[in-house]
Amino acid sequence: MREAGFTTFLxxxxxxxxxxxxxxxxxxxxxxxxxxxxxxxxxSHDPAVPGCAxxxxxxxxxxxxxxxxxxxxxxxxxPIIFLTGRGDISTxxxxxxxxxxxxxxxxxxxxALFSAVKRAANVDAAxxxxxxxxxxxxxxxxxxxxREREVLEYVIAGRLNxxxxxxxxxxxxxxxxxxxxxxAKLGVRTVADLVRLAEKVGIAPAHSMVG
Amino acid sequence: MNVLAPDAALExxxxxxxxxxxxxxxxxxxxxxxxxxxxxxxxxLIGTLTDKIFxxxxxxxxxxxxxxxxxxxxxxxxxxxxxxxxxxLAELQVGMPATQLLVAFATNCSVAVINALxxxxxxFDPPWFGSIRKAxxxxxxxxxxxxxxxxxxxxxxxxxxGGSIENYGVYWAxxxxxxxxxxxxxxxxxxxxxxxxxxxxxxPTLRRVEAILVAAVLAVTCLFAFKEDTSIASGxxxxxxxxxxxxxxxxAVRFGAAGASGVIMVISxxxxxxxxxxxxxxxxxxxxxxxFAMQLFLIGLSCPVLLLGAAIEETRRxxxxxxxxxxxxxxxxxxxxxxxxxYDLAAGSFWATDYxxxxxxxxxxxxxxxxxxxxxxxxxxxxxxxxxxxxxIARPTPLEIEFRVQGRDRGYHWxxxxxxxxxxxxxxxxxxxxxxxxxxxxxxxxxxxxxxxHEIAHLMRVSMLGELSGGLxxxxxxxxxxxxxxxxxxxxxLAGDEKNLVEIGNIFDDIITxxxxxxEVIHRLRGLMKKGEIKYEVVDLNExxxxxxxxxxxxxxxxxxxxxxxxxxxxxxxHGDPIQLQQVLLNLFVNAMDAMDGVAPSRRIITVxxxxxxxxxxxxxxxxxxxxxxxxHEQSVFQPFFTTKKRGLGLGLPICASIMKLHGGTLSLxxxxxxxxxxxxxxxxxxx
Numbered sequence: 001m002r003e004a005g006f007t008t009f010l011x012x013x014x015x016x017x018x019x020x021x022x023x024x025x026x027x028x029x030x031x032x033x034x035x036x037x038x039x040x041x042x043x044s045h046d047p048a049v050p051g052c053a054x055x056x057x058x059x060x061x062x063x064x065x066x067x068x069x070x071x072x073x074x075x076x077x078x079p080i081i082f083l084t085g086r087g088d089i090s091t092x093x094x095x096x097x098x099x100x101x102x103x104x105x106x107x108x109x110x111x112a113l114f115s116a117v118k119r120a121a122n123v124d125a126a127x128x129x130x131x132x133x134x135x136x137x138x139x140x141x142x143x144x145x146x147r148e149r150e151v152l153e154y155v156i157a158g159r160l161n162x163x164x165x166x167x168x169x170x171x172x173x174x175x176x177x178x179x180x181x182x183x184a185k186l187g188v189r190t191v192a193d194l195v196r197l198a199e200k201v202g203i204a205p206a207h208s209m210v211g
Numbered sequence: 212m213n214v215l216a217p218d219a220a221l222e223x224x225x226x227x228x229x230x231x232x233x234x235x236x237x238x239x240x241x242x243x244x245x246x247x248x249x250x251x252x253x254x255x256l257i258g259t260l261t262d263k264i265f266x267x268x269x270x271x272x273x274x275x276x277x278x279x280x281x282x283x284x285x286x287x288x289x290x291x292x293x294x295x296x297x298x299x300l301a302e303l304q305v306g307m308p309a310t311q312l313l314v315a316f317a318t319n320c321s322v323a324v325i326n327a328l329x330x331x332x333x334x335f336d337p338p339w340f341g342s343i344r345k346a347x348x349x350x351x352x353x354x355x356x357x358x359x360x361x362x363x364x365x366x367x368x369x370x371x372x373g374g375s376i377e378n379y380g381v382y383w384a385x386x387x388x389x390x391x392x393x394x395x396x397x398x399x400x401x402x403x404x405x406x407x408x409x410x411x412x413x414x415p416t417l418r419r420v421e422a423i424l425v426a427a428v429l430a431v432t433c434l435f436a437f438k439e440d441t442s443i444a445s446g447x448x449x450x451x452x453x454x455x456x457x458x459x460x461x462x463a464v465r466f467g468a469a470g471a472s473g474v475i476m477v478i479s480x481x482x483x484x485x486x487x488x489x490x491x492x493x494x495x496x497x498x499x500x501x502x503f504a505m506q507l508f509l510i511g512l513s514c515p516v517l518l519l520g521a522a523i524e525e526t527r528r529x530x531x532x533x534x535x536x537x538x539x540x541x542x543x544x545x546x547x548x549x550x551x552x553x554y555d556l557a558a559g560s561f562w563a564t565d566y567x568x569x570x571x572x573x574x575x576x577x578x579x580x581x582x583x584x585x586x587x588x589x590x591x592x593x594x595x596x597x598x599x600x601x602x603x604i605a606r607p608t609p610l611e612i613e614f615r616v617q618g619r620d621r622g623y624h625w626x627x628x629x630x631x632x633x634x635x636x637x638x639x640x641x642x643x644x645x646x647x648x649x650x651x652x653x654x655x656x657x658x659x660x661x662x663x664x665h666e667i668a669h670l671m672r673v674s675m676l677g678e679l680s681g682g683l684x685x686x687x688x689x690x691x692x693x694x695x696x697x698x699x700x701x702x703x704x705l706a707g708d709e710k711n712l713v714e715i716g717n718i719f720d721d722i723i724t725x726x727x728x729x730x731e732v733i734h735r736l737r738g739l740m741k742k743g744e745i746k747y748e749v750v751d752l753n754e755x756x757x758x759x760x761x762x763x764x765x766x767x768x769x770x771x772x773x774x775x776x777x778x779x780x781x782x783x784x785x786h787g788d789p790i791q792l793q794q795v796l797l798n799l800f801v802n803a804m805d806a807m808d809g810v811a812p813s814r815r816i817i818t819v820x821x822x823x824x825x826x827x828x829x830x831x832x833x834x835x836x837x838x839x840x841x842x843x844h845e846q847s848v849f850q851p852f853f854t855t856k857k858r859g860l861g862l863g864l865p866i867c868a869s870i871m872k873l874h875g876g877t878l879s880l881x882x883x884x885x886x887x888x889x890x891x892x893x894x895x896x897x898x899x
Binding site for chain 1: 685692694699700703704707714765767768769771
């Protein structure tokens, strides 16, 4: 389930290992980009490019876990596969908790590597899809008027039209119009769909001001 | 004469029971009384036989003198008291008046007392006449001082007996001569006989036969020589007097003091016998004068003979003492596995104790000489040992070497040798002296200690590698990863439709390179793991440090430690065992790494520097930025089992120090001025 332009970013300060993994992935048809320095990788990182990172855990300049942290701090959620010479449990738990896709022990078997890359590709694709979806929802929400937005927050809070009208200081009929327009703009038919959509973009339901 | 038991008579000797002691004293007093009386009777007999007024000597004085000399002064009164009745009895027989008798006894006692007193004071003790000093003392006191003194009193005896006061000088001389002669002729042999009575036996030995033969020949010669024969012209008399001389010398040389005093007695007796039988050798006029001449002759003869005997005795005793001492030393030396030797340079003669034969595996029949001993040395050690002995003559300090020697059984054992020249008065060496000792057991103990040290060093190396196993495994994992990935890539490429042969070639190149890389790691590890003999070779310390750091590469990365390289570019080669030196380096690096566990990663720096010292040796410094040595323990770190680590054995640095010592180098540890510590590892300049 690979997207077009999917790239594996390889980071390892041992040039021989870097070259050999690059070769293996290339032979399997992956597009690769290799870095012998973690700093170089960080500074040239473009989160828009689909792909995953394969990072050596032990590097003299900046070790794998720190690189993962630095990447997260830039706001990137690029899936990461760690390679290590010695897999101790505490390090692997730390890496997995921080969102690593896999933790592979050197020398790595190609099946394990490929399956990890595949999983990473899936994760990457899912992340990207979700990101695209929330982006289109956000676009639609931005077309709502202020009053329509208010109505939206009351609706997902489970208020009846009458209650919303009382809260906004208007009549039920007006609320009904706003609500119909709002649902049409967002392209949803039911309240349940609306709630799910609001959840995806993180719109919180309105707090009830009266009982 | 030989009646006084010496054990009861010696001064200061305490017998077991006082009763027994008293009985012995009483018995001795009785013997003295009897002997005194008999002695007086003999003197009177001689006097009567010759129809002369007095005997040539007065035996009772000899008896009293011997009794006093052999007893402590507090008992003297007993013997004097015992002699008195004997004296009275003897003198009354010849009709001596009371006054004369008492004066005679008083002078007799005084000469004996003065003799005994002075001799005891001057330490004249057994062995009698054992040295020239003793003999001279004896002669001086008993033949000159005390008779000369007492003769002043003794001369009155004759005056009281009716002699003219004008003849006082003559009486003095007579009294003097008879007492001096008694001390010279009778006392010595009497004292010696009493002394040797305890060990006397009648078993005829060759020596006793010889003694008796000498006495007999002397007696016959004397009887012949002292005969006044009309067939021999009187002018020959002095010549005849020399006839016994060879026999006298013979006896003195062969039998020492006993021989000398024995011949004196024989000559005296023979001369008296001849004189009694009317052969007057010294016919100078009247009878008294003749006897006096004889007395002077005997005194003059006795003094040198007695001294000669004493001199011979002293020499012989000294020889015995020397021989016994030598035997003792040889025995002691042999028992402590030491052989002694001496080589006289001028004479070329060689002396060695018998143990040297055992050491050098020589059978007992073969004469010992230096060449024979040196030829037993192991052929490999011979040139060194030979050169060392040659050079030892010129050395101011003792030579000490060790070499292997062929034992009597085929094997070789170790001998350590010491040699030292002995210098003559002109400052030139006259002899070489020294000792050989069996060093096999020490050498074996040393070898065993070496082996144990070697073993521990190996164990420490292996355990250190165990601690570093994670990093070391990573060093192998990297090339293995590259090889596996390359091979798998190659396989995929080969299975594809269009085969990129250039890329496949590159893959093979990389596989070979990485395989070699893994091989090198294994080679280094195997060197450290194996327990080989110590092999000294030319070592490039810079290269050794680089190789050690390559081994530690992953460990350093894992611990986020940076290395600051300050190695001198033009380092001369060193001499040593690369494995052991690498162990020291490895240990020092690991210590430096451990010291920085609590330091922030950005400040974890190990500086390694090499340089040439002023003496031409090599100095390696490994500095860390850790916590440094605990202040009170800067020296303790080289003590076995001292450790600051939680899981350390405390053997790392002691082993490193012993390795450096083996290389003639040093290892020291000191705190830096700012932070951390520096290990300084110093190798001496390569030997010639």
